[in-house]
Amino acid sequence: MTKKDTHSLVSLITVNYNQAAMTLEFLEAMEKLTYPNLEIIVVDNASKENPEKAIKEKYPDTIVIVSDENLGFAGGNNLGVVRSSGEFVFFVNNDITITEDAIERILEIYDEYPDAGVVSPKFHYYYRPGIIEYAGYHPVNAFTARNVPVGGQEEDKGQHENVISTHYAHGGGMMVSRKVIDTVGMMPELYFLYYEEFDWCESIKKAGFKIYYQPKATIYHKSSETVGKVSRVRTYYLNRSRILFMRRNVKYPKFLFFVFYFTFATYPVNVLRFLLKGDFGHIVSFNKAVLWNLGFKAMSTP
Numbered sequence: 001m002t003k004k005d006t007h008s009l010v011s012l013i014t015v016n017y018n019q020a021a022m023t024l025e026f027l028e029a030m031e032k033l034t035y036p037n038l039e040i041i042v043v044d045n046a047s048k049e050n051p052e053k054a055i056k057e058k059y060p061d062t063i064v065i066v067s068d069e070n071l072g073f074a075g076g077n078n079l080g081v082v083r084s085s086g087e088f089v090f091f092v093n094n095d096i097t098i099t100e101d102a103i104e105r106i107l108e109i110y111d112e113y114p115d116a117g118v119v120s121p122k123f124h125y126y127y128r129p130g131i132i133e134y135a136g137y138h139p140v141n142a143f144t145a146r147n148v149p150v151g152g153q154e155e156d157k158g159q160h161e162n163v164i165s166t167h168y169a170h171g172g173g174m175m176v177s178r179k180v181i182d183t184v185g186m187m188p189e190l191y192f193l194y195y196e197e198f199d200w201c202e203s204i205k206k207a208g209f210k211i212y213y214q215p216k217a218t219i220y221h222k223s224s225e226t227v228g229k230v231s232r233v234r235t236y237y238l239n240r241s242r243i244l245f246m247r248r249n250v251k252y253p254k255f256l257f258f259v260f261y262f263t264f265a266t267y268p269v270n271v272l273r274f275l276l277k278g279d280f281g282h283i284v285s286f287n288k289a290v291l292w293n294l295g296f297k298a299m300s301t302p
Contacts, residue, residue, distance in 0.1 A: 011086030117209025136166035
């Protein structure tokens, strides 16, 4: 699946974790991409069954890297970066399909905007045709540690068709220049899941690059297929990473307001919600996320 010509080499990286069938479907979809100079790298994050043989049988040119341990989202992608050769690295989830000329359209941003560091396309929900998931991101609220995508849940009527500089890329599909990686480094691996792309984007912006949204390319996202939309693992990592992001990126005195809000609003509301559902497992996961950020890492596994 490697095609060579005078175009810049793009390294497309996806991470597989116990989803061999989905990854094979993903690779079949990637065969339709029209960009002529592409290497595809699949990183397996210590799945129960090694998918390398199945992938190589159908897609022999695909580079497959099998990790001995689950390195998380950032660690798995970084393993692919080390093996990659492209001038641009395109990180994509394995639960997506994409418009055929997406890579060409994304690369147009780098031609038109010299300060471009990261570019994400528009996202639609795969199972909700015509509904936008992402058309850029609003900033993370310094008090609540939450943010929302531009255009999220809107019917796409062409209202988000302009290229914009945005606050964050979408981790499910973002192209990063090699120059950015050489300047800033790879994704921060201490997150394991969630918020790593936000933290990375903060570092990238501080280095003088911008994050762009390209509406001429679209990803259709099946969304939360790896850990499930509602799971204790998701509760643990989402809250652990949200707090960590604030610790690393919000300065005093705003960080103190976040701590106050989290202590007297976020925490009791979430615990009460789980109590009303009788879901004590989620309460345990939520508490472990808090304990991890307080330094009790040994007792805070999901």
